[in-house]
Amino acid sequence: MADSDPPADGPPAEAFAGLFRVTETDVDGGQLRYYGEPLVDSRRLERRLWPLFRDQGYEVRLTSESNSEEDPFTGIEIDRTRHVLVATPHSTGIDGIPWTNVAFALLTVLSTLVAGARWYGTIDTVGDALVDPMAVLAGWPFALAVLSILGVHELGHYALSRYHGVDASLPYFIPLPNVIGTMGAVISMRGRMPSRKTLFDIGVAGPLAGLVVACVVTLVGLGLPPVPTPAIPIEFNYPLLVQWLADLTGQPIDYPAGMTVNPVVFAGWVGMFVTFLNLIPVGQLDGGHLVRAMVGERQATVGALVPAALFALAAYLYYVQHAAFNAVFLWVFWGVFTMAFAYAGPATPIYDDALDTKRVLLGLVTFGLGILCFTPVPFELAL
The missing domain is CATH 3.30.70 (Alpha-Beta Plaits)
Known part of the structure; x- marks a missing residue:
């Protein structure tokens, strides 16, 4: 030519x-x-x-x-x-069988089963799973609860991406041999955002869908019997939303020494903590997408303030509350992490027209729900 x-x-x-x-x-x-x-x-x-x-x-x-x-x-x-x-x-379809997604999902099923078995006390360490593989199956309620929350969160993003014609991958679950059994799940946004409306809808769908499932999981877990305290040196503090759900059902979340809530409640806690972290208003996090859609380019100012706020929280916990090192380190880590997110910036829509009032209000409600999932000291290590 x-x-x-x-x-x-x-x-x-x-x-x-x-x-x-x-x-x-x-x-x-x-x-x-x-x-x-x-x-x-x-x-x-x-x-x-x-x-x-x-x-x-x-x-x-x-x-x-x-x-x-x-x-x-x-x-x-x-x-x-x-x-x-x-x-x-431009494509929004799935080309063939997503073998990588399937492989990571299966590995995450295994890692969350192991984590759940530890919470139910059928194994004490990850190594015990190799000695008695059948004992791992006892962790299925915890694994199902965690994977449901994470999966619905990411599928919320995926469904709205397909609806708006934005190319996105299926969820990638991330296995990790820790007390949760996973580092969460992500989807890859390969297409561009046509408008602020599209950016908002895709960004808000995940946290809201995942939080609904997290609340259902927590309610189910509160109705299940407590279990003996597992040999895991960690104690979790509950956000307001868990406390309110416990008050609503009349179920306790604190038990005498030697007993603790059913691990399904802990799975709900995981979902709420993940929701809060995702709603931090910076960069490519869901909260960053929402703020970019709601206030436009002024999101850069908000994003720049987020790391400073997290460092300030860490300083407050250390100097005023004399909190444990793990809580201080957690927010210092996220302060550094969000600095990288702020530098990368959020997605930029092609058409940068202002968002409608209903979506702005929904965004404010979503951030309010995120605050209910927050606790300054999420967990404490018994070292």
Whole structure:
């Protein structure tokens, strides 16, 4: 094809008149690439070209790349930066069996079964699972509860991604041989966010769906009999939401020495703690998406304040409350973690129009529910 001819199935260069001057086109690994010079600012360019490419099954992004050229007079290599419109095929379907997702899910089922068996006291250590594999099956109520909360949380994101036509992966569960048996679950957002509405809907669906299941799990666990205190050197403190659910059902959450709540209650605690952490309003966390959708670019200011707030909380616990080191370290760790999130920033919608009032109110309610899942000292290690 000629340098200025459109790639196969791509819009012709004439369609970009007044927006982008095309000098060369190419196809690379299924991507359509238009090289040239923007005639308007990048945000306006992407907004104008987005529907043109979307109608033909592509998502477009303006990027730049270095290109070395030899000066015809001196023969010296000169690095030049050129602009590229990169159009990627748009897809929201699942291509074949997601074997990686399946493998990680099965490993997480195993790791949460082991964690649950430890809470029920049928094994004392992870190594005991190798000696008596059948004892691990006793942990199934805890494993089912934890995986249900995490799975519904991520499937909430996935369902709204599909609804809005944004490409996203199925959930990836993360196995880990700790007292929970997992580091949670994530989905990969491969598509771009068309609008603040889309960003909000996808961001809010996970925490709300997961929290509903966490509350149901907690209510079920409160109705189950207590168990002997397992040989795990950790004590959990309950957020307001767990305390309110206990008051609502008239069930205790504190037992005499030697006994503790059913591990299913602990699974509900895990779900609420995960909900709070996800709602921290910074970067690519769910809370960061919500704030970006609700207040626009001012989210950068909020995101910059979050690490400072977490460091301040750690200092308060250490100097005023004289809390255990593990609580202080937890919030210092998350302070550093959120600094990285703040630097990376949240997703940027193509169309940055203000969010409607109903969604803003729902966002405020969601953050309020997140606060009910918070406790300054979530757990204490009995070392």
